[in-house]
Amino acid sequence: MAEKRQESGASVKDAELYEKLRDEGNSKEKSARIANAAARTSRSEVGQRGGEARDYPDRTKDELERRARELDIEGRSQMIKDELIEALRKHG
Template sequence: MATKKSTSKKGPGPSVKDDELYEKLRDEGNSKEKSARIANAAANESRSAVGRRGGESGSYDDWTVADLRKRAAELEIEGRSSMAKSELIDALRHH
């Protein structure tokens, strides 16, 4: 019977263009999807350009509960229909 070798970390996969940035973002607690999206954007442009581009959306605090639930549905966040506004905001920020 063959034994598996243990690896310390599994790589992000071939679709991620900037492995180092992806791992840093994951270590900070970001989701796999968000980390891959940011890492790939940074690989296509300079990292500073990606940073300047961000922050254009309004604060979730200013959104209505209906709008928050709609966005949560787009991101397929489970349990959104029973979440309070603060819970929706937290779920969206940490998706």
Template sequence: MTKDHGPSIKDDEQYEALRDEGMSKEKAARIANTDRQAAGRRGGNAQTYDDQTKQELYDKAKDVGIEGRSKMSKDELIEALRDH
């Protein structure tokens, strides 16, 4: 039986599955609260991380609050952004 995570989580079942896979609470909640139909319509326009400069990656890491970003290489920034 799926646990009720309160009104802040729209899809409790998906949230639990993502948490079981080891995803952070924040990321699991963000994904579980995404309207799937709207997400499918808006996707596909972003550059891949590999195509971005180190400065662009650094700026994105700064926006999402990744600690230690100033000492990271481009590959480390990519990994940190993907794991966030």
């Protein structure tokens, strides 16, 4: 498996998976984290290890605000649910 150097200087162990995740709209950080985890084990095993998190649209506005607070997203208290979801997805 070829390594790929990212702009930050960090290497990604599974460049193909990294590019696929980026094309799907994932952040650089999240894509690198998943690609490197997959390279350490297997791609299917990484998906099975995931947590119990629900999709953002399935969460309440209060839950979304709480998560945005954890991530220190500015302006979260003024956002509607759809804006919170968009901000959380962009944050990665």
